[in-house]
Amino acid sequence: MKCFKCDSQAILRIKRHKATLCETHLVEHLQNQMIKAIKKFKMLPPNEKVIVAISGGKDSLALWDMLLDRGYKADAFYIDLGIDEYSKTSMEKAQSFAEKVSGNLYTISLPKLYNTGIKEISRNNPRSACSACGLIKRYIMNIFAKYGNYHAVATGHNLDDEASSLLGNTLRWQTGYLSRQSPSMPSNNGLAKKIKPLCRLAEKETAAYCITKNIDYILEECPMAQGASSFDYKEVLNNLELKSPGTKDQFYLDFLRTAQPYFKSNKQDITLVKCPTCGEPTSQDRDCSFCRQMKSNQLDPLKVKEEISGFFK
Ligand code: SF4
Ligand code: ZN
Ligand code: ZN
DSSP: OBOSSSSSBOOEEEGGGTEEEOHHHHHHHHHHHHHHHHHHTTOOOTTSEEEEEEOSSHHHHHHHHHHHHTTOEEEEEEEEOOOHHHHHHHHHHHHHHHHHTTOOEEEEEHHHHHSSOHHHHGGGOSSOHHHHHHHHHHHHHHHHHHHHTOSEEEOOOOHHHHHHHHHHHHHTTOHHHHHHOOSEEOOBTTBOOEEOTTTTSOHHHHHHHHHHTTOOOOOSOOGGGTTOHHHHHHHHHHHHHHHSTTHHHHHHHHIIIIIHHHHHHTOOOOOOEEOTTTOOEESSSSSOHHHHHHHTTTOOTHHHHHHHHHHTO
């Protein structure tokens, strides 16, 4: 199988783009897909600074690499959640990649700040560990954007992540989530702009990118993710994609083009006020969910802000 752009041996076929690509042209093609998303969804002006949330996994490392390769001013942060071996290995991958690309990586460690990890912190959360983890991550993202003066926070969500989340939200008609499901969420009253530049790339394409560029990433999923329904949705979509290449792409990108404006126009604006403890935006007239989560474990929520502001003094 030859590359459709040159005479070299192709290493990957992307059926939905009718493309067979050699190593060089695969890297170029995937980076072009990222640039296309950045432009189409007005994610990031070329001269603005961005911070990438990295987990040590393939998607976030590929994203950081692509942004740097294409000349963006991209720094990164990693959150050590204190999940046994998983956190240890993923942190090593994140740090060794940062060294390799001479990138600016900030690390926030829950065990160092609080002498505990996400499993313990989430014990009081009536929902799941992932729900507590999500709210802590979102809080940390906003604080980094604020103190580091970044235009946006970029995450490594890929097409499979976005399409499976869309399927889940649609099956339950979660109109609130559907109105917010965008690869580029503008900043709002102190909440940072959030962007997903890999939303046009499938999971196996970011994996192929990392292999081609010799990026060492953690293969294991977070152990807390076991049994998550997103895996079932991904399996359904993968089966459909096998039978009809392009299904995921159409499902997600056509949703953004056609259906999402409807949900957006029916969105109820939420008024944000300042959290009485940390001063960050919250929709409730009491402590924000992050402060409540930390206080319920007798942990000082202000430590996170102090630590992050210290990075930028
Ligand atoms: Fe956090 Fe859950 Fe993701 Fe693990 S799987 S990193 S606990 S959100
Ligand atoms: Zn080629
Ligand atoms: Zn707060």
